[in-house]
Amino acid sequence: MEQIAIETKSKRYSLVLGDGALQLLPQQLKALPRSISNILIVTDEIVEKLYLSKLVSILSDEYKIYTHTVPSGEKAKSFEQYYACQSAALTYGLDRDSVIIAFGGGVVGDLAGFVAATFMRGIRYIQVPTTLLAHDSAVGGKVAINHPLGKNMIGAFHQPEAVIYDISLLKSLPEKEMRSGFAEVIKHALIKDADFYHWLKEHIRNLNDLQGEKLQYCIKKGIQIKADIVREDEKETGIRAHLNFGHTLGHALESELGYGSITHGDAVALGMLFAIWLSEKEYDTLGYREFVSWFERYGFPISIPNHLEAARLLEKMKSDKKAKAGNVHMVLLKDIGHVQIKPFENQQLLAFIQQFSQLQSMK
Numbered sequence: 500m501e502q503i504a505i506e507t508k509s510k511r512y513s514l515v516l517g518d519g520a521l522q523l524l525p526q527q528l529k530a531l532p533r534s535i536s537n538i539l540i541v542t543d544e545i546v547e548k549l550y551l552s553k554l555v556s557i558l559s560d561e562y563k564i565y566t567h568t569v570p571s572g573e574k575a576k577s578f579e580q581y582y583a584c585q586s587a588a589l590t591y592g593l594d595r596d597s598v599i600i601a602f603g604g605g606v607v608g609d610l611a612g613f614v615a616a617t618f619m620r621g622i623r624y625i626q627v628p629t630t631l632l633a634h635d636s637a638v639g640g641k642v643a644i645n646h647p648l649g650k651n652m653i654g655a656f657h658q659p660e661a662v663i664y665d666i667s668l669l670k671s672l673p674e675k676e677m678r679s680g681f682a683e684v685i686k687h688a689l690i691k692d693a694d695f696y697h698w699l700k701e702h703i704r705n706l707n708d709l710q711g712e713k714l715q716y717c718i719k720k721g722i723q724i725k726a727d728i729v730r731e732d733e734k735e736t737g738i739r740a741h742l743n744f745g746h747t748l749g750h751a752l753e754s755e756l757g758y759g760s761i762t763h764g765d766a767v768a769l770g771m772l773f774a775i776w777l778s779e780k781e782y783d784t785l786g787y788r789e790f791v792s793w794f795e796r797y798g799f800p801i802s803i804p805n806h807l808e809a810a811r812l813l814e815k816m817k818s819d820k821k822a823k824a825g826n827v828h829m830v831l832l833k834d835i836g837h838v839q840i841k842p843f844e845n846q847q848l849l850a851f852i853q854q855f856s857q858l859q860s861m862k
């Protein structure tokens with residue numbers, strides 16, 4: 500079992516990582532400084548069927564447990580599901596000594612975390628991630644729901660009390676969800692760690708390699724890279740924006756295609772390819788074509804779907820949280836591990852999105 504300390508300006512907490520980590524949850528709960536009145540587990544329909552009874556049985560001897568289940572997938576990051584969670588919390592009589600457990604992937608983590616951030620102006624919560632992608636979402640305290648006009652637009656920064664990451668739960672993840680999570684692993688390597696990037700290229704030849712020690716290594720490296728950034732900049736006034744590499748176009752794709760029509764990781768992977776293509780134009784260092792082949796090997800999408808209009812994507816990108824004075828700020832790479840944030844004038848960016856769309860569809 501590995502323990503990683505996550506330190507931010509507002510909170511220090513532990514992340515426990517390993518096969519069977521779930522069994523250590525009671526210990527983590529006991530170590531919280533204030534007593535716990537009751538616990539609300541928020542989960543989704545798929546995780547409920549697979550693992551909820553196991554989690555409840557680990558906790559129910561010592562705590563009063565309530566559960567609330569949301570639909571599986573991105574659509575659950577909605578006002579309706581947020582409202583349903585708050586209603587459940589009120590109906591069960593949660594109070595300021597309650598703890599919410601977010602038991603699921605990034606969707607449940609973001610939703611339940613936002614419920615915890617806002618219920619009675621903020622109560623404690625614990626992240627118990629069940630997807631590979633959640634190595635990213637469970638750390639750092641960004642919690643949010645989506646708005647039809649933009650991804651994660653309604654949210655907060657609210658750090659969990661602990662993260663319990665039992666990688667044995669990942670064995671049931673479908674391949675497309677492993678791929679989605681792997682996109683964020685690649686992102687962490689590209690923005691911060693050239694050695695890790697080379698390691699990934701050599702050791703993760705295909706998605707089946709994401710098992711056992713290699714999987715745990717990918718998760719640990721990704722978390723360490725994220726934790727280093729969040730330690731320096733909890734609320735994204737500076738370098739935390741590096742973690743948004745691939746997300747400016749990625750979020751626009753998710754929103755334009757309809758939340759849940761593409762996985763977050765696939766959208767981010769395509770967004771990273773666009774950012775790499777722009778980076779090559781600017782700095783001439785990366786070797787865009789090699790990235791296309793590498794991403795294709797895992798099955799990531801490498802072209803913008805034909806029916807999406809560049810102008811509509813640009814509109815969504817303009818409302819990205821990094822935008823300033825109506826101009827999109829793109830996270831680019833001067834080289835592997837060296838990020839540069841660059842503002843773009845709208846007409847120029849529109850032309851680039853159009854060129855990028857054509858470039859791949861001509862291939």
Ligand SMILES: NC(=O)c1ccc[n+]([C@@H]2O[C@H](COP(=O)([O-])OP(=O)(O)OC[C@H]3O[C@@H](n4cnc5c(N)ncnc54)[C@H](O)[C@@H]3O)[C@@H](O)[C@H]2O)c1
Pocket residue numbers: 543544545546549571572573576603604605606607609629630631632633635636637638639640641642651668669670671672673676679680683763764
């Ligand atoms: N807060 C952050 O810092 C942050 C970082 C990255 C991504 N995110 C957000 O995370 C979300 C994506 O998270 P995700 O990819 O985990 O999606 P998800 O939570 O929807 O999970 C993906 C799918 O896998 C299923 N699932 C979950 N655990 C499973 C398991 N162990 N076995 C089988 N099936 C399982 C879910 O029911 C769902 O169908 C996006 O909304 C994204 O914006 C947030």
Ligand SMILES: O=C(O)C(=O)C[C@@H](O)[C@H](O)[C@H](O)COP(=O)(O)O
Pocket residue numbers: 635639641650651652683735739740742743746820
């Ligand atoms: O933690 C961060 O900071 C990130 O940007 C991580 C991203 O992978 C994640 O998808 C995040 O939710 C994007 O946040 P947003 O601020 O662009 O909504």
Ligand SMILES: [Zn+2]
Pocket residue numbers: 635683746763767
């Ligand atoms: Zn992301």
